[in-house]
Amino acid sequence: MSLSDATPSKFAGVSLERPLIMGIVNVTPDSFSDGGETPNAAAAIERGRLMIDQGADILDIGGESTRPGAEPVSLDEELARVVPVIETLAAEGACISVDTRNAPVMAAAIRAGAAIVNDVTGLQGDGQSLKTIAASNVSVVLMHMQGDPRTMQETPHYDDVVGEVGGYLITRINACEQAGISRDRIAIDPGIGFGKTLEHNLELLRNLGAFARLGCPLVLGVSRKSLIGQLSGQEDAGRRLPGSLAAALNGVSRGASILRVHDVAETRQALDVWSAIGKS
């Protein structure tokens, strides 16, 4: 892997001097994070406000689940879910990221005040995405995924997972730059759990340093994921906080800059203690 320069000191206007917490605000009916049944804008807004109080630096708002097995939702449904939540929380001064792979949702979210587009397809899921971001001034998170959410865990395969994921991210950084999205607007993410076996995920986590050295801030999402369940035997995703914190802190020590998490207060406490002690 190559491509580098020093990582910039800010992402989307937020200082990278210390690791950042990106709080997950799902506006979806699934029960992965909070046991809700119907996406409810008011509940998502309340959750976002709580996360800001608890020390979140960024709120990642998503209206379509992309966890393994999830089915896509219609554009109209996704727009109806996320836009009111983004409008309200952005107006209150929060740094908002929108988790979407659809260009019309990106455009509406940007109009509503989002500062970051977080795309699990690395801006490849919609032919208009690169243009939409280039025409704005927002920042972007480029994530790696093999396959699509519905079937990605059926038969993940790599000859060299670190090399292939790194190569993909470099290709997407270059595509962004060619489209007019400057390097200081780009963060990258190896996509833990997206078309990866436990061994693939561990290999990526052990080699996070290689991704951090690509010169873009590194986003890490391990919170409550199946790898934590596989390593701990804990089948209930809601009870995977200790393992999630362990993986997150290990990731920070290897160069992750932004942690995408469900449990903001707990992650803040872990990071504060970890940082106060420091390295070496």
Ligand code: PT1
């Ligand atoms: C992520 C991420 C994301 N994860 C970014 N965006 C999800 N940038 C949604 C499991 O194995 O890591 N980075 N947006 C949620 N996706 C998953 C994937 C949830 C796997 C759960 C699993 O349990």
